[in-house]
Amino acid sequence: MTRSIAGLVLAAGGGRRLGGRPKALLVHRGEPLVARAVRVLRAAGCEPVQVVVGADAAAVRAVLAPPPDGPVVVENPDWRSGMGSSLRAGLAALDATDAGAVLVLLVDQPRVGAEAVARVLAAHRAGAALAAAAYGGVRGHPVLLGREHWPGVTATAEGDRGARAHLARHAGALRLVECGDVAAPDDVDRPEDLALLEAPLDDHHGPTPPCPFRHEENNLH
Template sequence: MADTSAQRVPVAGLLLAAGGGRRLGGRPKALLECRGGDLLVERAVRVMREGGCATVHVVLGAGAAEVRARLGELPPGTALVDHPGWAEGMGSSLRAGLGALAPVPDATAALVMLVDQPRIGARAVARVLAAHRGGAGLVAAAYGGERGHPVLLGREHWEGVARTATGDQGARAYLRRHADAVRLVECSDVAAPDDIDTPGDLALLE
């Protein structure tokens, strides 16, 4: 069962949902629909809140106006961040998200998820948050020992991550540089890191 006691250690969810889906024929990933009709972005916000994130900031880029128009009612504490420079890559979206979170004084950390990984659910989020509550400032879900998402970045790391987040690398370079400080939390028994990049991956929405 997901741990929803985020009030003890407030962590802000940061959902990167700006991608344009170039290999999907230009279909923004945030607008893909899961079984039941929910948008992929709606599902991800729900997962992050159920997993224990106190708030969720969603970085929008490609198709942002349509995403806003089609979104249903989001949980209280959800903020939408428009990022016009989304085409520069995931790194720029991560910088935009961390910049939007910077004025939130009580957020001890940011839990970063990607919108196009529908097999990652609330239990994986809860495990990563539990490691942070145990004292870790850098945490990542692992799948068979390999680092994946969600990734948790303690506030003290935000500036360093923003400096190194370029292209489609996101926090990868920073985490590699600080590998000894990253606590890996195995999640392969409750989640899978498969992402949606090509038309053949759309089966994951089922």
């Protein structure tokens, strides 16, 4: 029997470069980013879906559907320490499930949609225990972590580094999945990025040039 692939949304950040506006609550085409991320994961085939919250946790919970229709919400009291703590909290919560892998999606990338997520899931179903979307050949998000890699990620996810150290250590096993024709890795990090919330489509269509990943907060990769 094929094991399920869980979806994990990292949505705990306080949006300090946005003046303290939690990114999870920003609205994209009438929908909070955190609700959109849950919808994208489910549309691509992830189940169960969990959301790690931190800043304004009660407000973030309020925009999500309650159980059983809504995602499992995991609170990270240490969210100020960086993305690493949220990733650890999410993986710890998923230990109680029978998921064979987890697809990690960042809440603040509105141009990454279900088509890109589905491509990364397909790489796992084809045998990859580690997989990540790539844009113009550059590794980005989302990232898929097979269950056997969760302990290693948990042991090295600190500050804002996320899974970067573990992925570097296992670079030979990491399957890159080109998604630049259906998505783009732009994240909403600073006031000038808010224009991304008005994008006409969830997914980006057309070639994507190599991305320098200038935003320091999104360091899962």
